[in-house]
Amino acid sequence: MFEMKPKIVWLQISWPKFGYQLKSILTKYFFIGFVLVSCDFLNPVHAEIRLPKLLSDGMVLQREMPVVLWGWASPGEKVQVVISSEKVSTKADQSGRWKVSLSARKAGGPYKLVFRGSNEIVLQDVWFGDVWLCSGQSNMELPMRRVSWVFPKEIEQANYPEIRYFEVPKKYNFDKPQVDLPTGKWISVNPQEVLNISAVAFFFATEIYKKYRIPIGIINASLGGSPIEAWLNEEDLKEFPKYLNEGIRFRDTALVRTIQENDRSRSAKWYAELQRKDKAYAIPGKEWFRQSIDLNGWQKTIVPGYWNPTPLGKLCGVVWFRKEIQIPDSLAHRPALLILGRIVDADSVFVNGKFVGTTSYQYPPRRYQIPEGLLSEGSNTIAVKIISNSYNGGFVPDKPYHLVIGNTKFELSGEWYYQVGCTSEPLSPQTFIQWKPMGLYNAMIAPLSNYRLKGVLWYQGESNVERAEEYEQLLTKLIDSWRTTFSQSQLPFIYVQLPNFLESKNEPSESKWALLREAQLKVLRVPNTAMAVTIDVGEWNDIHPLDKKTVGIRLALAARRLVYGDSSTTGSGPIFRSMEIIGNKVILTFSHVDGGLVAKDGTELRHFAIAGADGKFVWANAIIENDRVVVWHENIPHPVAVRYAWADNPDGANLYNREGLPASPFRTDSIK
Numbered sequence: 001m002f003e004m005k006p007k008i009v010w011l012q013i014s015w016p017k018f019g020y021q022l023k024s025i026l027t028k029y030f031f032i033g034f035v036l037v038s039c040d041f042l043n044p045v046h047a048e049i050r051l052p053k054l055l056s057d058g059m060v061l062q063r064e065m066p067v068v069l070w071g072w073a074s075p076g077e078k079v080q081v082v083i084s085s086e087k088v089s090t091k092a093d094q095s096g097r098w099k100v101s102l103s104a105r106k107a108g109g110p111y112k113l114v115f116r117g118s119n120e121i122v123l124q125d126v127w128f129g130d131v132w133l134c135s136g137q138s139n140m141e142l143p144m145r146r147v148s149w150v151f152p153k154e155i156e157q158a159n160y161p162e163i164r165y166f167e168v169p170k171k172y173n174f175d176k177p178q179v180d181l182p183t184g185k186w187i188s189v190n191p192q193e194v195l196n197i198s199a200v201a202f203f204f205a206t207e208i209y210k211k212y213r214i215p216i217g218i219i220n221a222s223l224g225g226s227p228i229e230a231w232l233n234e235e236d237l238k239e240f241p242k243y244l245n246e247g248i249r250f251r252d253t254a255l256v257r258t259i260q261e262n263d264r265s266r267s268a269k270w271y272a273e274l275q276r277k278d279k280a281y282a283i284p285g286k287e288w289f290r291q292s293i294d295l296n297g298w299q300k301t302i303v304p305g306y307w308n309p310t311p312l313g314k315l316c317g318v319v320w321f322r323k324e325i326q327i328p329d330s331l332a333h334r335p336a337l338l339i340l341g342r343i344v345d346a347d348s349v350f351v352n353g354k355f356v357g358t359t360s361y362q363y364p365p366r367r368y369q370i371p372e373g374l375l376s377e378g379s380n381t382i383a384v385k386i387i388s389n390s391y392n393g394g395f396v397p398d399k400p401y402h403l404v405i406g407n408t409k410f411e412l413s414g415e416w417y418y419q420v421g422c423t424s425e426p427l428s429p430q431t432f433i434q435w436k437p438m439g440l441y442n443a444m445i446a447p448l449s450n451y452r453l454k455g456v457l458w459y460q461g462e463s464n465v466e467r468a469e470e471y472e473q474l475l476t477k478l479i480d481s482w483r484t485t486f487s488q489s490q491l492p493f494i495y496v497q498l499p500n501f502l503e504s505k506n507e508p509s510e511s512k513w514a515l516l517r518e519a520q521l522k523v524l525r526v527p528n529t530a531m532a533v534t535i536d537v538g539e540w541n542d543i544h545p546l547d548k549k550t551v552g553i554r555l556a557l558a559a560r561r562l563v564y565g566d567s568s569t570t571g572s573g574p575i576f577r578s579m580e581i582i583g584n585k586v587i588l589t590f591s592h593v594d595g596g597l598v599a600k601d602g603t604e605l606r607h608f609a610i611a612g613a614d615g616k617f618v619w620a621n622a623i624i625e626n627d628r629v630v631v632w633h634e635n636i637p638h639p640v641a642v643r644y645a646w647a648d649n650p651d652g653a654n655l656y657n658r659e660g661l662p663a664s665p666f667r668t669d670s671i672k
Contacts (some may be wrong), residue, residue, distance in 0.1 A: 015365075016416050019228045021329055022624065023318070024119060025652035028379065029326065030082075034188075035425070035516065038274070040303055040311070043157070046072075046629070048073070048117060048118050048119035048567065049072065049073040049077070049079055049098075049115055049116075049117035049119055050072045050073070051071045051073055051115065051552065052070065052125075052179075052180045052181070052447065052450075052619065053180060053182070053184040053185075053447075054181065054184065054219075054447070054448060054451055055069060055070075055071070055163045056123060056124055056184075056185055057123050057124050057126075057185075057186065057592050058124075058125045058126075058128075058185070058186035058187070058188065059123070059127075059164065059166070059186045059217065059219025060128070060129045060130075060131055060164045060166055060186070060215050060216065061102075061105075061126065061127070061128050061129075061131070061217075061303065062128070062129075062130065062131045062451075062453060062454060063104070063105060063106060063107045063128040063129055063130065064104050064106065064107075064331075065104050065215070065240075065452055066101045066102065066103060066104055066452075067101065067102045067104075067128075067269060067452055068099060068100070068101055068102075068450045068451070068452060069081055069099070069100050069101075069102065069113075069115075069218050069450075070076040070098065070099040070100075070307055070450045071097075071098060071115070071116070071288075072092070072096045072097055072098070072438050073092040073096055073098055073117050073118040074092060074117075074118065074440040074621070075092055075093065075094050075095070075096050075366050076091055076092060076094075077091065077092045077096075077098075077117050077118060078090075078091050078096045079091065079092060079100070079115065079116070079117045080114075080116040080117075081100050081102070081113070081114070081115055081116075082113070082114040082116070082318055083111055083112070083113050083126075084104060084111065084115070084392070084540055086103060086130050087102070088100045088102060094496065095485075100544025103328065106128065106134045107125030107127075107128050107129050107214040108122070108127070108128055109126060109128060109129075109213075109215060109566060110124070110125045110126060110127055111127070111128070112124055113126050120628070127162065127164070127215040127217075127329060127518050128210075128215065128295070128406060129214045129215025129216055129217060129456035130208070130214060130215070130216055130217070130218070130219040130421070131206070131219065131451065131452065131453050131454055132201075132202070132204070132215075132217070132218055132219075132454055132455055132457055133217070133219045133221065133448070133453050133455075133457070133458075133548070134198055134201040134218055134219065134220045134221070134222065134456075134457045134459075135220075135221045135222050135231065135445075135455045135457070135458055135460070136222050136458050136459040136460035137222060137223065137224055137225055137226045137227075137459070137460045137461075137462060137463055138222075138223075138224030138225060138228075138363075138543075138550075139200065139232070139460075139461075139496070139543075139545075139546060139548075140198055140200055140201070140220070140222040140439075140457070140458075140459035140542060141222040141223060141224050141277075142198065142199055142200070142224075142544055143195060143196050143197060143232060143547065144158075144194050144197055144198075144199045144202055145195040146199070146364065146365070146544070147198065147199050147546050147548055148195060150547075151199075151572040152199075152317075153547060154203075154206075154504070155191055155194055155195070155304040155421055156191055156551070158189055158190060158191050158202070159188070159189075159190055159191065160188070160189040160190075160205075160206060160533060161188045161189070162188075162209065162214075162215040162216070162312070163188070163189040163206065163209055163216045163217075163218070164186045164187065164188060164189075164207075164215070164216070164217050164218070164280045164509055165187050165188075165189060165193070165197050165201070165213070165217075165218045165650065166184055166185070166186050166187075166217070166218070166220070166437050167184065167185065167196070167220050168181060168184065168185060168219065168220060168221035168447075168448070169181055169183050169444075170434070170444070170494070171231060171443040171444060172230075172433065172434045172436070172439030172443050172444075173439060174247055174248070174250045174251045174436065174438060174439050174442065174591035175251055175442070176442060177441070177442045177446030177447075177449075178231065178442055178443050178446055178447050179446075179447060180447050181444075181447045184326060185352075186376035186453055187219075189202070189205075195201060197218075197220075198218070198222070198375065199548035199552070200217075200457070200459060200496075200548050200552050200555070201218045201220055202552065203458070203548060203549045203551070203552025203553060203556075204218075204414075204457060204552040204555045204556050205218050205554075205559075205651075205662045206552075206554075206558075207552060207553055207556035208556050208559060208560075209429075211560065212564065214216070221440075221445060221447060221461075222446040222449065222460075223434065223440060223444070223462055224434055224526075225432060226434070226435050226440055226460070226463060227367050227435055227463040227464050228460055228463075228464055228471065228474045228475060229243040229247075229438075229460070229474065230434075230435050230436060230437055230438070230439055230440040230478060230479055231440050231441050231445065231460075231478060232437065232438060232441055232474070232481060233438055233441045233442070233445075233446070233485070234247070235483060236477050236478075236480075236481045237437055237438055239473075240437075240470075240474070243438075243576070244437065244438075245273055245457065246436055246437050247437035247438040247439065248434060248437055250436045250439070251369065256433055259431050259433065260431075260433070262429055263430050266428060267427065267430070267537075270389075270424070270427045270489065271387075273346050273424065274317065274318055274377060274387065274421075274422060274424060276475060277421075277422035277424075278318050278319070278421040278422050279405055279419075279420075279421050279422060279523075280320055280419075280421045281327065288320045288383060288385075288419065288421070289320075289348075289350040289353060289355075289383045289385065290351040290353045290391075290570070291352045291381045292381070294546070295322070295417055297419065298322070298417040298418065298419045299311070299417065299418055299419070300415055300416070300417060300418075300499040301321075301415075301416055302413075302414065302415060302416075303321065303323075303395045303401065303413060303415075303416045303453070304341055304394070304396060304397045304398075304399060304401060304413060304459075305394055305395060306344070306392060306393070306394035306395075306396075306397070306399055307319070307388070307392075307393045307394045308391075308392065308394075311394075314391035314392075314420070315388065315391070315393060315420065315423060316388050316389065316391055316393070316423065316424050316425065316426050316427075317387070317388065317419060317420065317421065317422045317423040317424040318384075318386070318387055318388075318420070318421035318422050318424075319386050319393065319418055319419070319420050320383065320384070320385050320418065320421055321384045321386065321387070321416045321417065321418045321419075322381060322382065322383050322384075322415045322416065322417045323381070323382050323401060323412060323415075323634060324377075324379050324381055324382075324416070325380050325382065325388040325412070326378060326380075327375050327376065327377055327378065327380050327405070327410075329377040330407060331375070331376075331405045331406065332375055332376050332377035332404050332465075333372060333373050333374075333375060333376065334372060334375065334376075334406065334452075335369065335370060335371060335372045335403060335405075336369075336370040336375055336405040336406075337367060337368070337370070337403070337404040337405075338356065338357075338366075338367070338368040338369075338382070338402075338403055338404075338450045339365075339366065339367055339370060339400050339401060339402045339403070340353065340366035340368070340384065340395070340412070341366060341392075341395060341396050341508050342362065342363070342364075342365060342366060342387060342395075342396040342399050342541075342542065343359070343362065343384075343395055343396065343400050343402055344362040344386075344392055344393050344394055344396065345361060345362045345386075345387060345388055345389050345390070345393065345491075346358070346360050346361060346362075346386070346387040346389070347359055347360060347366065347384055347385060347386050347387070348384075348385045349366075349368055349382070349383070349384050349385075349634040350381075350382070350383040350385075351374055351375070351380065351381070351382055351383075352375070352376065352380055352381055353372055353381070353383075354375055356368045356369070356370055356374075356597065357369070358370075362477065363544055365399075367555065370403075371465065374457050375405070375534060382403075382412070384451075385421070388430055389425065389426060389427035390426045390427070391578040392439060396538075396541050396542070397543050398540070399541065399542075401413045403647070405460075410585075412655070418464065422458060426453060429640045434461070434651060439594065442447070445482070445485065446485070448486075449485045449486055449656070450548055451486070452488070453486055453488065453491060454492070454563065455491065455493065455559065455563050456482060456491060456492065456493045456494070456495060456552065457493035457495070457496075457555055458475075458478075458494070458496070459495065459496040459551070459645065460495075461498050461516050461520065462498065462543060462617055465498075465512050465516050465609075466512060466514065468512055468516040468518075468519055469515065469519075471516055471519035471520070472519040472520075472522045472523055474521050475495070475519070475520065476523055476526055479493045479523070479526055479529065480526075489630050490527070490528050491528070492528050492529070492530075492562055492563045493526070493527065493529045493530075493560070494531070494555055494558045494559055494562065494563075495523070495529070495530065495531055495533055496518065496519065496531070496532050496538060496551060496555065497517050497520045497533050497534060497535070497664060498513060498516055498517050498520070498534070498538075499531065499534040499535060499537055499538025499539075499545055500535050500536070500537075500538035500539075500540065500648070500650060500651065501513060501538050501540065501542075501648055501649055502540055502541070502648040502649050502651070503540055503648075504540065504550035504647070504648075504649045504651040505647060505648075507618075508609040508617035508618065508643065508646065508647075509647065511646060511647050511648045512648075513616065513647075513648040513649075514645075514646045514647060514648070514665055514667075516587045517535075517664070517665050518665070518667065518670065519667070521575070521664050521665075524575070528562065529562075530558035530561070530562040530571060530572065531558070531572065531662070531664070532551065532555045532557075532572075533572070533662050533664045534550070534551055534554065534654070535645055535650065535653060535662055535664070535665055536662050537550045538649065539552065540649045540651070547626055552639070554661065557569055557570065557571045557572075557661070558571040558600075559571075561584040562592070568657035570592070570595070570657065570661060571592075572592040572661060573592060573656060573657055573661030573662045573663050573664060574590035574592050574593055574597060574655060574656070574657050574661075574663035574664070575590060575591045575592050575664055575666075576588065576590055576592070576663075576665070576666040576668070577589045577590050577591050577643070577662070579642065579668045579671075581639060581640075582634050583637075584633075584634075584636065584637045584638070584639060585630050585631065585632045585639075586630070586631045586632065586639050586642050586668075587628055587629075587630055588628060588629040588630075588631065588642065588668075589627070589628050590627075590628075592657060592661075593657050594657050594658065594659050595657055595658030595659055596627050596657065596658045597624045597627050597628075597629065597656070597657060597658075598624070598655075598658055599624065599654050599655065599656075599658065600654040600655075600656045600660075600662075601654055603653060604621075604622070604623075604653070605607045605622035605624065605629065605655055606628070606647045606652045606653060606654050606656075607644060607646075607647070607650045607652060607653040608620045608621075608622040608631050608642060608643070608644050609631065609642065609643045609644075609646065610631055610633050610636055610639050610641070610642050610643075611636070611640060611641045611643075611669070612636045612637075612638055612639055612640060613638065613668055615640075615669075617641075617643060617646075618633060618634075618635075618636070620642070621633060622631060629655065640669070641667065641668045641669035642668050642669075643667040643668070643669070644663065644666055645663070645665035645666075646665055646666075646667050647665075650665065653665070
């Protein structure tokens, strides 16, 4: 590329003619030139043209709008981009950056995209369709693998070559917005790849694809546990000085390194101490995981359940559990699946003394494969070592606990033996540096900024529940910020309202989860936004509910109405509009009543509460009249406010429209 060989040959044949002095001078300057050329070679900005990771084989470009393509080259280098008969040329600026715009194209493909400079890059299998950016925390991140047993048919039939998926690497940066991603590639959706794809994004994409039969591109930039402020940029965080200062603080690489090293050291020491103290390993050959041990001194308990209501109490440390199960001859020696619901916090599982699996934190479902030949006829032993690193250990209730062999299911709930291995002080929590303000925007959103989008899907909020009062402002700012980032002032933004979670309560009460949902509801005031209500698809005992299909479908319905202009589609459940007080009754009106209001199960409306001047809420009577809801209580002659589904988990809330979409929770006492 740099034509070094001719220079070397010239120098070699010139030495005899010019003598040793000239040889020394030329050698000196040749060495300097070689170093400079070598440095230039190592810096891709000043060499051959280069493309960002997002521009690669198999990508989907946004249809029906001019498309921006960009990259790097030598300063001043001419770059030509060719697609079909269209040719566009530009020159790299003084920093080596270049950008071109292609004319709008209809949906279709595949195309070949050629980039020419001092070198040539050819991208194959390029399509034009609709590109959606999916972002948020774990419920957007959660892949189909985590719900594979719930949707086996959908996985088996996941053959959608025109749906493409790009996973943004999970990185953070507090210094400045990054211009590229470290890695990444576009993949087609098939039964193998779908296991690694966001479940919400998959179900959304398939719904849109089936309806409109156009290529769909999904860019997933999400990270479990991330709060919203991590997805805002430095300029926007100036309105939130507390978060801005925190993000700037983590620009100190020495601080970050010290925190990470301290976290690793503390965690390693804590777990090593547990292992050293654990009585299960005190007698070699008689460890508690073995198939047959002396259970003298072991206690009985009922699984599932948390430890706190039992004699174990708020124990932090290691507790071992054992259960024997009888296997008939006809099922012995066959492979099996051990389902242990969810466990808080970590577990290691042994069957007949053999290790079969482990999970290091509380959230994933426990599903362990038992290999062929391990189960025998007659008595078999399951031993589970549980580590609780705080004071809330146990087997999560209302989850499945089974041993499955073929079509036969053995119930594991019920009586188990347990013994404490050791106790400990709680493990101090880790500092999640990747969640700090602006870090994820800089590393995971900024590099995408030139890519044109159809819209954004957002599923986040769980990590901000404790600060719900500021979430409306933060989400509104994020929408405005991303529209600026992507140079699309009306970029559609569709988000998921948080589902029901935690235990239900018998009486009306205050709720931080309800406050967060209210903040999300208020953001509908921002133009070109929509919200998918999921108050009926959560799980009281799981922050990661399994029904991601309903979430994806409701996002797709909202998109069809808001983005695709399908006026025949009902894109939302009922949204509270106004309140009128007549005597002792409160009359509520709603938007999005498409087809009329209904009580989903045909029974009385539930989860309406009413209050008088004292502000004390009690359960109310509620009926539907002429697509309005009338609420009253015989002991409240002068009502002032009504609440609906105002709870962490409003189990049984049943106000829907006839299209089957639930009403958003609301309260009238905070309407402004």
